[in-house]
Amino acid sequence: MLRVGIIGAGGISDAHIQAYLAFPEECEIVAIADIVPGRAASKLELHETLGAKAYEDPLQMLAQEQLDLVSITTPPSSHASLTVAFLRGGVNVIVEKPMAPSLEECDAMIAAQRESGKVLSVVAQNRFRDDMAILKEAVDSGLIGSVSHLRIDSAWWRGLAYYDLWWRGTWESEGGGCTLNHAIHHIDLTLWLMGRPSQVTAMLANAQHDNAEVEDLSVAVLRYGRGLAQLTSSVVHHGEEQEIVIQGEFARISQPWQVAAELPRPNGFPVAGGNTALVNELNALAEAHAPLPHRGHAGQIGDVIAAIRDQREPAIDGDDGRNAVELVTAIYKAGIEGEIVDLPLAPEDPYYRSGTLAQRAPHFYEKRASVTEQSGEIIVGASTSASND
Structure with a gap:
């Protein structure tokens, strides 16, 4: 049974939670972390059956939990540092798209994967x-x-x-x-x-x-x-x-x-x-x-679980994310x-x-507002379109 952690309790984390729940015989979500105070705990309230622990510091979660696999569903600028930290901590990683904002960061993530021997998969659920x-x-x-x-x-x-x-x-x-x-x-x-x-x-x-x-x-x-x-x-x-x-x-x-x-x-x-x-x-x-048999995030997460179990490369790896x-x-x-x-x-x-x-890059306009939360459903478009957060 793989012990799973999720970093980032925003809207796209729900897709990961539902995907892991499709494999109850193979994995269990044991922890969720988010740097926004109370956000991880609020996510667990929405998923009362998980029985997981909430953290406000991902590195504390890494130190205190015996994790086998983590999903990183945070903003892109944090993907590289979190991925490298968890791979070096002996944890397999699936990270949301985009892999990172720069090729330099992508290569650091790939290097950490090769050094650790763990699985690194970048979300490309379509x-x-x-x-x-x-x-x-x-x-x-x-x-x-x-x-x-x-x-x-x-x-x-x-x-x-x-x-x-x-x-x-x-x-x-x-x-x-x-x-x-x-x-x-x-x-x-x-x-x-x-x-x-x-x-x-x-x-x-x-x-x-x-x-x-x-x-x-x-x-x-x-x-x-x-x-x-x-x-x-x-x-x-x-x-x-x-x-x-x-x-x-x-x-x-x-x-x-x-x-x-x-x-x-x-x-x-x-x-x-x-x-x-x-x-x-x-x-x-x-x-x-x-x-x-499984589509979207469930299809990819199922493949990652199988890759860990069978000690093989995932269908979508770090090189795919980098490309x-x-x-x-x-x-x-x-x-x-x-x-x-x-x-x-x-x-x-x-x-x-x-x-x-x-x-x-040009600043086409300057950003005028900055809010920490937005209420409402994340709409991903028609069923024939490629979903996005």
């Missing part, structure tokens, strides 16, 4: 969704051929008050805007589906939130071989209509699931009706998908410096280091 798994299976099948174009719309909408929460809305505490903290899910999915691009260019804007330093909109173009991908990251899109569309050599597939496949006439124009045989084959592939942060960093560098950025980013690059982004 890989544990049937619709995304089907898309991945279709790409890997080779049926669509080489990819010509990928369009990713990470479209969210947030009101002005969203950035009043104390850690949101500044480059230093949040690490970035919608590109880092909302589109990170779609960025991870892009890397999962396509791998690392070779080049990135981008533009950043703050279109509607004049109470935040950070961007609320970015548009990036990524180069993949002979093809291109375009990624829109936003918290200004009404309707939150999110989509991944992959245009291949032979067919187009998308999430939500849709298939189209053209055939050429002798003059190059498309044949009416298209390639129905290929459309049918891709639809059959989708229908043959075996539903995942997503690297692409976000390249988008920021391209947008701030106005240049095409080649990947991978080297340790000698100024944007690799902690603090560079806060020093060089």
Whole structure:
């Protein structure tokens, strides 16, 4: 039975709590910590059956509890220090997205994992969704051929008050805007589906939130071989209509699931009706998908539990988390410096280091309010969209 601790008692911690409760024979939540006085205790009041202990100092929890696994669900700026401390303390770690605001911090976390021999997993729960798994299976099948174009719309909408929460809305505490903290899910999915691009260019804007330093909109173009991908990251899109569309050599597939496949006439124009045989084959592939036993956070936490039990690597590790942060960093560098950025980013690059982004990024506006708590439900969008906190 794994003894589990949770650091951070904000809204996203509930997803972790519910995920652990899906595995009652394998784990038990024994402690919750949050630096805001009374917050961990209040979280335990909402989950009366846990029987866990509340702490206001995560390091005190580390010292007093015999933990096997901890979930870190705190603001991004604290991810690296907490992850390193708990790994070095002999505890396996699953840390919420984004892994950390800088590649320098990501590499320190990975180094601590390798030194400790413990499991480190970065939350990318949307890989544990049937619709995304089907898309991945279709790409890997080779049926669509080489990819010509990928369009990713990470479209969210947030009101002005969203950035009043104390850690949101500044480059230093949040690490970035919608590109880092909302589109990170779609960025991870892009890397999962396509791998690392070779080049990135981008533009950043703050279109509607004049109470935040950070961007609320970015548009990036990524180069993949002979093809291109375009990624829109936003918290200004009404309707939150999110989509991944992959245009291949032979067919187009998308999430939500849709298939189209053209055939050429002798003059190059498309044949009416298209390639129905290929459309049918891709639809059959989708229908043959075996539903995942656990989805979202439960799927990933179940994998981490199994990785600890079986002494193997988790499905999503520190390198996966780092790769997503690297692409976000390249988008920021391209947008701030106005240049095409080649990947991978080297340790000698100024944007690799902690603090560079806060020093060089524009303050689109100054943060006007800072509250420690916000009441109300965390809304994560439609069921077909990638969830976010």
